[in-house]
Amino acid sequence: xxxxxxxxxxxxxxxxxxxxxxxxxxxxxxxxxxxxxxxxxxxxxxxxxxxxxxxxxxxxxxxxxxxxxxxxxxxxxxxxxxxxxxxxxxxxxxxxxxxxxxxxxxxxxxxxxxxxxxxxxxxxxxxxxxxxxxxx
Numbered sequence: 001x002x003x004x005x006x007x008x009x010x011x012x013x014x015x016x017x018x019x020x021x022x023x024x025x026x027x028x029x030x031x032x033x034x035x036x037x038x039x040x041x042x043x044x045x046x047x048x049x050x051x052x053x054x055x056x057x058x059x060x061x062x063x064x065x066x067x068x069x070x071x072x073x074x075x076x077x078x079x080x081x082x083x084x085x086x087x088x089x090x091x092x093x094x095x096x097x098x099x100x101x102x103x104x105x106x107x108x109x110x111x112x113x114x115x116x117x118x119x120x121x122x123x124x125x126x127x128x129x130x131x132x133x134x135x136x
Contacts, residue, residue, distance in 0.1 A: 005033040006033060010033065015054070017054065017056070021119040024119045026055065026056040026121070027119070028056045028058070028060070029061075029122045030061050030124060032065040035125070040065055041065060041068040044069045045068040045069050045072040047069050054090060056090065057097060058098070059099070060111075061101065062101050066100060073093060077096070104129075111133065120134070
């Protein structure tokens with residue numbers, strides 16, 4: 001779904017993806033949501049509340065705005081109190097299976113290196129052209 005993205009559509013896509021394809025390796029690729037206004041960084045980092053409960057094996061983030069989500073994940077994963085029962089966090093995040101990229105080609109390479117049967121969710125605003133990741 002690399003044509004349109006808003007906080008609500010990101011959350012719904014992640015929630016749906018979490019419930020399907022659980023018999024395969026799951027890769028989530030999220031790119032920037034554009035045209036959100038002055039709170040855009042906060043809206044990106046707030047996706048952590050959905051991401052932490054989403055079932056996936058690897059998370060690849062792309063774009064300047066997604067750096068705020070990447071930093072929020074790092075901050076929460078590094079927090080030594082994360083296992084104290086206050087909230088659960090996705091195992092892939094605990095295991096460091098999340099990265100931020102400045103180039104789509106690097107994401108494409110990472111996905112190519114996965115030999116297991118996999119399914120990939122691509123979600124971003126149209127201007128991010130995430131579909132280029134799956135083009136030959």
